[in-house]
Amino acid sequence: MSKNKQTAGHKGAYSSQRKKEGEGRSCIRYRCGLTNTIQDVLNQRPGWVEVKDDGEWDFNWCDVGWLRENFDHSYMEEHVRISHFRNHYELTRKNLMVKNLKRYRKTLEREAGRLEAARCDFFPCTFVLPSEYHIFVEEFKRSPGSTWIMKPVARSQGKGIFLFRKLKDIIDWRKDGSRSEEQKDEAQVESYVAQRYIENPYLIAGRKFDLRVYVLVTSYIPLKAWLYRDGFARFSNTRFSLSSIDDQYVHLTNVAVQKTAPDYDPEKGCKWQMQQLRQYLTAKHGFETVQTLFKEIDNIFIRSLISVQKTIINDKHCFELYGYDILLDQDLKPWLIEVNASPSLTASSQEDYELKYRLLEDTLHIVDMEGRLTGKEKRVGGFDLMWNDGPVYTDVGLEALGSSCLVENTLLDLEKCSIASLAHQWILCSEWVPSE
Amino acid sequence: MLDESAELSVSITQIVQRLKGTHLHSQLEKQAKECLHKPEIKLETLKDDVRRLLKASGMTCLPPPRHPRAPPEHTKEPLAYMRKAQVNWEKRILKSLNSMCTELGIPLARKRPVPEQNELTNKWNEMGTDEPGNIETQSPCFHSDMLKVLVGLKNPNNERSEDLTVRSHWGLIQVSLNVRDIPQTREMYPELGLTYGQLGIDDHTHVPPVVSEHDSAAAQQYSRQGCPTGLRAQLWSLILNTTDDPEAITHYEQLKARVIHHDLLVDNLIYKDVKLTASNDDYYFVFEDYLYQVLLCFSRDTAVLEHFNYNCATPPKSCIQSKSGSEQCAVVYPPNGVIPFHGFSMYVAPLCFLYNEPSKLYSVFREMYIRYFFRLHSVSSHPSGIVSLCLQFERLLQTHLPQLFYHLREIGAQPLRIAFKWIVRAFSGYLSTDQLLLLWDRILGYDSLEIVAVLAAAVFAFRAENLMEVTSLASAEAVLADLSTLKVMPLLQIFLFATSV
Numbered sequence: 001m002s003k004n005k006q007t008a009g010h011k012g013a014y015s016s017q018r019k020k021e022g023e024g025r026s027c028i029r030y031r032c033g034l035t036n037t038i039q040d041v042l043n044q045r046p047g048w049v050e051v052k053d054d055g056e057w058d059f060n061w062c063d064v065g066w067l068r069e070n071f072d073h074s075y076m077e078e079h080v081r082i083s084h085f086r087n088h089y090e091l092t093r094k095n096l097m098v099k100n101l102k103r104y105r106k107t108l109e110r111e112a113g114r115l116e117a118a119r120c121d122f123f124p125c126t127f128v129l130p131s132e133y134h135i136f137v138e139e140f141k142r143s144p145g146s147t148w149i150m151k152p153v154a155r156s157q158g159k160g161i162f163l164f165r166k167l168k169d170i171i172d173w174r175k176d177g178s179r180s181e182e183q184k185d186e187a188q189v190e191s192y193v194a195q196r197y198i199e200n201p202y203l204i205a206g207r208k209f210d211l212r213v214y215v216l217v218t219s220y221i222p223l224k225a226w227l228y229r230d231g232f233a234r235f236s237n238t239r240f241s242l243s244s245i246d247d248q249y250v251h252l253t254n255v256a257v258q259k260t261a262p263d264y265d266p267e268k269g270c271k272w273q274m275q276q277l278r279q280y281l282t283a284k285h286g287f288e289t290v291q292t293l294f295k296e297i298d299n300i301f302i303r304s305l306i307s308v309q310k311t312i313i314n315d316k317h318c319f320e321l322y323g324y325d326i327l328l329d330q331d332l333k334p335w336l337i338e339v340n341a342s343p344s345l346t347a348s349s350q351e352d353y354e355l356k357y358r359l360l361e362d363t364l365h366i367v368d369m370e371g372r373l374t375g376k377e378k379r380v381g382g383f384d385l386m387w388n389d390g391p392v393y394t395d396v397g398l399e400a401l402g403s404s405c406l407v408e409n410t411l412l413d414l415e416k417c418s419i420a421s422l423a424h425q426w427i428l429c430s431e432w433v434p435s436e
Numbered sequence: 437m438l439d440e441s442a443e444l445s446v447s448i449t450q451i452v453q454r455l456k457g458t459h460l461h462s463q464l465e466k467q468a469k470e471c472l473h474k475p476e477i478k479l480e481t482l483k484d485d486v487r488r489l490l491k492a493s494g495m496t497c498l499p500p501p502r503h504p505r506a507p508p509e510h511t512k513e514p515l516a517y518m519r520k521a522q523v524n525w526e527k528r529i530l531k532s533l534n535s536m537c538t539e540l541g542i543p544l545a546r547k548r549p550v551p552e553q554n555e556l557t558n559k560w561n562e563m564g565t566d567e568p569g570n571i572e573t574q575s576p577c578f579h580s581d582m583l584k585v586l587v588g589l590k591n592p593n594n595e596r597s598e599d600l601t602v603r604s605h606w607g608l609i610q611v612s613l614n615v616r617d618i619p620q621t622r623e624m625y626p627e628l629g630l631t632y633g634q635l636g637i638d639d640h641t642h643v644p645p646v647v648s649e650h651d652s653a654a655a656q657q658y659s660r661q662g663c664p665t666g667l668r669a670q671l672w673s674l675i676l677n678t679t680d681d682p683e684a685i686t687h688y689e690q691l692k693a694r695v696i697h698h699d700l701l702v703d704n705l706i707y708k709d710v711k712l713t714a715s716n717d718d719y720y721f722v723f724e725d726y727l728y729q730v731l732l733c734f735s736r737d738t739a740v741l742e743h744f745n746y747n748c749a750t751p752p753k754s755c756i757q758s759k760s761g762s763e764q765c766a767v768v769y770p771p772n773g774v775i776p777f778h779g780f781s782m783y784v785a786p787l788c789f790l791y792n793e794p795s796k797l798y799s800v801f802r803e804m805y806i807r808y809f810f811r812l813h814s815v816s817s818h819p820s821g822i823v824s825l826c827l828q829f830e831r832l833l834q835t836h837l838p839q840l841f842y843h844l845r846e847i848g849a850q851p852l853r854i855a856f857k858w859i860v861r862a863f864s865g866y867l868s869t870d871q872l873l874l875l876w877d878r879i880l881g882y883d884s885l886e887i888v889a890v891l892a893a894a895v896f897a898f899r900a901e902n903l904m905e906v907t908s909l910a911s912a913e914a915v916l917a918d919l920s921t922l923k924v925m926p927l928l929q930i931f932l933f934a935t936s937v
């Protein structure tokens with residue numbers, strides 16, 4: 001593919017001025033590098049037309065590989081949008097994320113004190129290997145008997161991950177193989193992170209689970225981030241026990257890993273929607289505890305984004321949909337496991353398809369190629385504006401009933417209902433609101 | 437005469453049991469104590485005097501009116517043709533159980549060898565990982581069989597004309613029972629009125645005093661407007677009078693021991709049911725293990741037999757032979773007298789959301805079963821029985837949505853054929869869990885299953901427009917296939933209070 005030709009936004013036929021009153025482009029050319037749900041969403045969007053190969057595009061949903069090869073050589077008109085930030089890996093590569101978070105924490109401690117910095121203690125003790133090997137060993141020796149998890153920096157879907165309790169296990173591993181200190185191409189060399197394993201995860205009916213939450217960032221400077229209301233909990237198919245640390249099926253909850261587990265039943269689907277989880281936890285622990293928990297989870301998103309705010313190359317053409325993986329421990333403390341720049345958009349079931357379809361559709365609503373939004377919205381589809389260069393406060397009350405913004409409330413299923421119950425429904429939807 | 441007093445004392449014991457811990461009970465006690473201080477009381481006639489004085493003070497407790505010579509079955513179910521139908525239904529179930537037994541060559545009950553006992557003890561918390569020995573057992577298609585039985589019910593005293601008129605009943609249930617219509621239902625459920633707030637998911641942080649005062653009757657009243665999610669577990673426990681006391685835990689442990697020692701044929705039915713229903717459900721799959729723990733114990737709980745005092749069904753019996761083969765005696769099989777059927781585990785599954793200590797979960801489920809769920813699979817004329825619920829559903833639909841009913845009838849889609857499965861399961865597995873729990877709040881609050889029939893009609897009313905356009909049973913089923921997005925309370929409120937009558 002010739003790299004020079006990657007221009008987008010051909011000036012002739014279309015005006016590059018976006019009109020505020022909603023009169024946007026009449027036809028939006030898109031390019032899509034993936035063949036899953038996003039393909040359907042783009043295809044079915046009115047007025048959007050696919051262009052292939054070298055055609056000029058206004059919108060590009062690309063994979064990170066394409067980005068790496070082509071971004072730097074592309075000229076993009078003002079209106080053009082692309083689905084990744086150039087150096088997203090500052091947030092999504094485990095070793096870089098850890099580095100950025102640690103640095104942010106230090107700054108915070110210096111500037112705002114211990115207490116404030118403690119709010120960044122949502123990631124388990126982590127060391128990048130091989131560079132931090134020696135400090136890792138010190139920490140390891142300080143807590144004998146604890147379990148650690150080794151994760152390759154740039155892999156996904158649970159590949160290459162293992163647990164260990166003895167240094168011996170990794171000393172052997174370290175000696176073996178072609179780990180080079182030179183990092184010519186980040187994609188090639190496998191750096192690893194060693195992370196303290198959370199040995200007391202919160203279990204439901206004896207099973208471990210993690211949370212997948214979607215966060216859409218449309219700008220880093222200023223930071224504007226949206227939180228999708230419909231996340232889900234992914235369950236491990238087998239009962240949790242620390243006695244079998246070799247059984248990766250027990251410990252890893254990715255759907256990709258679970259699919260290969262011997263007793264995996266594809267009919268079964270091992271996910272709960274976020275509402276369901278919240279219901280369950282509220283019934284167990286009471287409303288306030290769970291409210292606090294979700295506020296703390298919001299805190300994780302915001303602080304992780306702030307920590308890379310200055311490192312990520314901000315570009316008005318870029319937006320990014322992240323998949324956050326959060327784990328709860330038995331004290332209901334949330335931990336950040338990782339951030340994915342390319343969360344899986346392949347659906348595992350009909351319900352999953354619908355969730356991802358809506359997610360992507362709403363993402364496109366926010367990116368707003370059609371120029372329909374006023375810019376003042378706090379809710380678009382299933383997304384709530386979580387951070388807009390500062391915390392966002394919700395307007396609870398009757399305002400939303402009269403508003404004309406694009407609130408497609410997927411929780412409502414009533415054609416005719418009284419105002420009282422409509423307000424009631426609205427309050428139900430506003431349950432998971434950004435922290436104030 | 438002996439029979440009467442024995443019967444009476446059973447009733448009284450039951451009533452006393454249920455009254456314990458309630459406000460009414462303490463009031464009665466107080467009144468009775470006051471009576472004791474009156475001068476007219478004599479020790480010899482203490483009982484009669486107290487009774488007389490209580491009556492005079494305005495408190496009476498009358499036994500249900502009946503003929504003094506009526507045998508217990510007649511009290512439980514006064515209509516002869518219903519009793520007969522129930523007996524036939526039971527025969528069918530028993531026959532299928534026996535043929536299963538013969539086919540598989542498994543005994544009805546067998547003592548487990550010690551290694552097997554040990555293995556089961558170790559795996560108690562993860563029985564879901566086991567592949568049960570024989571899930572090829574056929575379980576009868578329960579719903580359709582049961583529906584056939586209900587449809588076939590006929591009151592021999594009625595002459596039925598085949599003409600379809602405005603005045604005839606268009607539905608499948610052809611017996612006339614007294615069921616409530618909308619005006620009467622409004623009177624029964626005033627707290628569902630449009631001006632009453634209904635609790636949804638917006639919990640109050642303020643704990644209502646009913647919880648701290650352990651007031652069961654007040655808790656029941658409270659739950660009529662819904663329970664807050666954070667308090668539902670406690671409130672239901674209060675309403676059902678299940679306690680955390682050591683007795684309950686011991687009882688559960690005993691049942692568990694029975695499961696370990698003996699394997700029952702009906703266990704296979706349980707395994708199959710759980711694997712096919714709850715484990716395949718998007719939300720309940722997580723609780724698979726709990727379901728086994730509850731249901732296997734339930735089958736062995738002879739305390740459940742008490743509910744046959746007011747259940748018109750009869751527990752099935754089996755003959756066991758003594759080792760020498762010379763003697764036979766009849767025992768109830770399974771020990772609790774209830775043969776599980778396809779979908780049975782769905783009565784338990786929603787409760788797993790509220791309780792995760794096994795003995796607590798067990799107690800609540802058992803109480804729910806012996807108060808409500810048993811009525812959903814036995815043939816009786818009780819207002820909360822499955823027959824009445826089906827009839828009520830059909831009548832409500834015919835009265836308030838005649839065009840829809842007629843249309844569906846014409847295209848061969850009798851509404852009950854679609855709604856039956858919802859009613860039998862009290863909507864478990866069809867509504868989303870939070871909505872289901874709101875519905876069950878009202879079942880407990882009003883001590884009646886009628887709300888299930890009303891909701892079924894309300895669902896049809898809600899989707900009436902779409903249903904008017906369909907032209908086959910299959911498409912009608914499709915319109916009503918997915919209820920997971922429905923909000924129960926607005927639907928009920930509109931149907932009951934915003935429909936013109």
